[in-house]
């Protein structure tokens with residue numbers, strides 16, 4: 107490209123940065139004022155808050171005033187936060203104002219327009235756009251359009267224009283270090299550069315180099331169910347985050363970050379992705395792991411985690427057929443039918459107790475239920491029954507206010523007990539003795555019946571546990587193995603005795619409970635994202651749909667990275683999802699190109715999988731993966747001790763990835779005699795620098811400069827499912843991959859074409 111083109115562009119960069127600096131100065135002034143205002147309002151608030159609160163008559167007035175003051179504080183604090191965020195954005199723009207440019211012409215008779223695209227928009231003194239936000243409708247053609255006639259959609263419909271030129275920039279600290287024109291979508295050269303640079307503790311945003319197929323996912327607004335099957339490193343997680351930023355930008359008024367929920371694989375991952383949205387000037391969405399979600403909904407029970415089940419599975423095989431069935435769509439459908447067909451005879455009503463007295467008998471509740479309109483749904487009848495019980499409880503409480511046993515009980519209290527009942531220091535507040543004893547009676551009755559109220563609120567007038575056991579038995583009776591289902595039912599009951607619930611049981615159980623009691627729905631969430639979809643059962647998906655009825659779903663994963671179950675066919679999964687969600691507008695997108703790893707690592711990973719996979723490598727050169735043929739643990743340790751310091755010199759983090767947690771703990775412990783190694787567990791939230799050891803399920807979705815697959819022996823990686831696990835391990839590496847056999851190499855290693863890796867047999871005299 108001509109030097110004066112670059113000069114011209116650099117002058118424009120300088121001009122834009124000068125404008126950014128002006129805005130920074132003005133905004134810093136505004137921030138100083140805003141801060142002063144916040145301080146003033148806060149001071150005023152704390153002065154007011156301490157006035158009058160102990161003079162009863164003024165209390166309510168003061169409260170209203172305090173409320174107002176509080177709102178004022180919240181508002182000024184918010185103004186300050188917004189200004190700070192805008193200043194952060196300007197600071198970014200001052201160094202790197204934009205990354206792309208498009209030249210367009212709507213009609214031959216009108217002049218061409220040059221539009222620059224960056225992470226956020228910037229307007230000049232005459233309100234002209236110096237930078238367009240990458241999410242603006244017109245920016246779509248930067249990502250999607252090849253030169254020539256292009257279409258793009260805007261809120262007011264589809265528009266067309268002529269794309270004359272597309273230019274990419276790398277700007278570092280205000281200087282264009284690289285720029286070139288491209289007639290395709292975002293060019294490879296830029297991406298090469300971006301991918302070669304990556305070695306961060308946190309995931310980076312990819313807005314400068316979003317690829318066309320990723321852009322379709324990010325900008326999709328048509329579908330209520332979007333399923334993405336993408337090979338390892340194809341940018342699924344990146345697409346989720348960029349998509350959230352896109353959705354927030356376009357629905358600013360209706361959508362807030364709190365209404366978006368992401369199911370993420372573990373806490374390390376949650377932390378790893380936490381910087382992407384703030385770097386785009388947006389707030390983070392809510393995140394939850396499956397374990398935390400289930401535990402919150404099954405309070406009081408210890409829910410087995412996916413990791414615990416995975417570790418247990420390595421030791422003993424459970425009845426696979428039952429597990430598969432319980433995770434299926436048809437099982438959840440059978441469960442819904444079972445609930446729909448329940449009647450007052452088959453519902454397991456339970457007595458509600460107050461200490462050891464029955465307050466509402468199962469029979470009484472059953473009677474109320476039987477009086478509900480026959481054609482209402484089971485859930486609706488149950489809700490009406492519950493409301494009736496609560497009404498009756500309130501009536502009992504009202505009667506009790508006058509009852510002698512209540513006044514007797516109060517009179518029998520010690521001074522201390524009494525003070526506790528009405529509130530310390532409260533006695534002097536009453537205008538008359540009568541008012542005081544009325545208040546005391548009300549408090550006493552409230553406290554007396556509180557447990558019953560809680561029991562009703564929590565639906566303890568039903569025995570959902572027995573109901574679920576009944577369902578399991580009844581379901582089993584129609585199968586070829588009723589005795590196995592009997593055992594399953596017993597296993598459920600036994601776990602309960604220990605206040606535990608197995609992972610396989612948790613979701614169907616919650617579904618039964620919610621359908622029966624008409625509960626468990628969160629209507630606030632507008633968008634639900636599930637990453638690593640292959641780790642979820644269809645039953646869990648059905649439950650998500652039930653639990654988040656208002657949400658649009660974006661579900662992403664890679665069926666080849668199935669750590670916890672067998673690989674399932676994507677099409678079958680997608681069809682089942684469509685049925686389960688009754689989705690009107692569903693779409694399946696496939697991403698085959700892998701960006702994370704070097705070409706050599708991707709080729710090696712691809713070779714581990716069955717030959718019919720469609721993985722394509724992005725051309726970024728590196729060196730071949732190395733397979734170290736160690737005979738036993740001693741020689742593996744010897745090799746690692748010698749080579750880890752060298753690797754660490756080159757890369758900030760070296761991750762030793764094992765199949766299980768005990769294996770990670772063991773190798774870390776041995777290595778620690780020679781060098782520092784950190785073992786990561788399910789509760790860790792951050793990935794430290796240095797040598798780390800962790801089981802693969804905790805490394806889900808993460809990436810490392812250098813990954814070492816440890817113990818790729820025939821005993822540890824034996825089955826077809828293990829090949830999927832090793833594939834997941836191998837594809838965590840960005841730049842360098844080592845595999846240590848630790849004994850006879852696994853069969854999938856021996857069948858791989860030799861040219862795809864470097865085989866190293868360590869000599870013993872090391």
Ligand SMILES: Nc1ncnc2c1ncn2[C@@H]1O[C@H](COP(=O)(O)OP(=O)(O)OP(=O)(O)O)[C@@H](O)[C@H]1O
Nearest residue numbers: 312315316317338339340341342343344701702807
């Ligand atoms: N268009 C892009 N531009 C720059 N980097 C990209 C692009 N797409 C993906 N990457 C990078 O490739 C890596 C893998 O992306 P990401 O983690 O989103 O993939 P994934 O499909 O979720 O992978 P996995 O299934 O293995 O967890 C990340 O470092 C990401 O920044």
